[in-house]
Amino acid sequence: MSNVVFLFENFNPNIRTTFFRHKSYTNYLGYSEFAIKNTNTEHGLFGIIDKFPDIENMKDIEPINQHIIKLANNKIPIFRCTISLSEYDAIRLGYDSKEKWKELFKLKLSSFADKLNVKYHDLQYCRSSSFRKWTSPFASYDLEQTKI
Amino acid sequence: MQVMIWSKQKYKMNYFVDYKEVNKMREEFTNEIFKEDLLELYKEKDITRKGIITDNKFLQEIKNVSSNKKFIKDILQYEKDFNDKKILKHNISNKKIKLVVDDLIKIKSLLKQTSGSIKYQYLKKYPNIINEVDNLSKKIIELSLECQEQVEKYIQIKQDIVSYKYQNEEKIKQAQTIEKEKAEQEILKLIGNQILNFERILLNQKLEYNQIQYINNGRQLVWNIFNTLYFTTRQEEKYLRRFELIYKKQLSKQAKKELALKKRNESSLNWEK
Structure with missing residues (x-):
């Protein structure tokens, strides 16, 4: 049994560079070549944002990008989290599909809110799941895409 | 993800x-x-x-300890020894305790006429009651020989502590006589407060006790007094030991050990001479 790679990043909103970090990250999440794309659209984004109730079926994610740029400009703290498994474990335990990750994240969302000291109904997130090949056990990725 | x-x-x-x-x-x-x-x-x-x-x-044997008679006997023996050595014996007949209970009831009736808090120091306004309490505490001390021993030891320790304060022998004797009176009063106060605590519980209780309940609770009071006397004397003993170390300039156990270790390889010849 190998461990889960869990990276949690905090960004200081008062530093100028954090704005540029968030600026293009939504596009990266949605259109990354490793992201598992939605069935109807070209991007792989999904999540809960009050302004955009149906993200999965949105054809263009530019408004979401603009929304996040506005948040970054207003110095609202944004956290990033990456959770990944080794290829062997992902296939063995069924975490090679998007829906399984969705279930897992929904289960743990309340504890996330608790640890971030945020009310559960205030929490907003957008995410994508991707599939890549391991090279080493220390969280470095190979850029080759593997077929599912 | x-x-x-x-x-x-x-x-x-x-x-x-x-x-x-x-x-x-x-x-x-x-x-x-x-x-x-x-x-x-x-x-x-x-x-x-x-x-x-x-x-x-081994684990199976530990599980079956409660049914093992030999093991239980050993533990009981150990407990008996512990009781014999460390805490005073409490073998007092019911007749003697009845006498104590009679006095307790008498003090209870007297306390009903008083006002204010029921403590030894405050009740000195009523010398009548204080005399009764003192007589009772003296009776309790006379119940067992060991208890009397502990009281004497307590007074002796107090006198020893005072003797370090002076060098003139006459002054030492004077101080010791004063200290003896003080120690006796302290013990009477200590026992008296315990008796008055018991009385306070009796006064607050709505239902009156049976004779059996009185005897059982009275026995417990006597035990408590014995134990407090024992532990106060132990504490004073510790205090005396500390005094001895300071005034006689005796070395502690650890210091003696270290000195012996230092002198272990010394020669018997004194080279300075």
Whole structure:
């Protein structure tokens, strides 16, 4: 049994560079070549944002990008989290599909809110799941895409 | 999976999350993902644990301790020895305790006429009651020889402590006589307060006690007094030992050991001469 790679990043909103970090990250999440794309659209984004109730079926994610740029400009703290498994474990335990990750994240969302000291109904997130090949056990990725 | 998280709340929030919290989140995710593997592991663990208990003879013997008569006898013997050595004996007949209980009831009737808090120091306004309490405490001390011994020891220790204060022998004798009176009064006050505490419980109680209840509670009071006397004398003994170390300039046990270790390889010849 190998461990889960869990990276949690905090960004200081008062530093100028954090704005540029968030600026293009939504596009990266949605259109990354490793992201598992939605069935109807070209991007792989999904999540809960009050302004955009149906993200999965949105054809263009530019408004979401603009929304996040506005948040970054207003110095609202944004956290990033990456959770990944080794290829062997992902296939063995069924975490090679998007829906399984969705279930897992929904289960743990309340504890996330608790640890971030945020009310559960205030929490907003957008995410994508991707599939890549391991090279080493220390969280470095190979850029080759593997077929599912 | 990659996620971006933020909050829509309007008030300011902290952008830094503590490492402990992050580690907790990591643990939660790993436990959830590897749930199926862990279940199998737990089953294996249970089976091996059961095997350890059934195979190990020593553990089986420990389990059967309550039925082992020899072991129980040994433990009881140990407890008996402990009681004999450390705490005063409480073998007092019911007749003697009845006398104590009679006095307690008499003091209770006297206390009903008083006002204010029921403590030895405050009740000195009523010398009548204080005399009764003192007589009772003297009676309790006379109940057992060991108790009398402890009281004498207490007074002796107090006198010894005073003797370090002066060098002139006459002054020492004078101080010792004063100290003896003080110590006797202290003991009377100590016992008197315990008796008055008991009386306070009696006065607050709505239902009156039976004679059996009186005797049982009276016996407990006497035991409590014996124990407090024992422990106060032990404490004074410790205090005396500290005084001896300071005034006689005696070395402590550890210091003596260290000195002996230092002198272990010294020659018997004194080279300075």
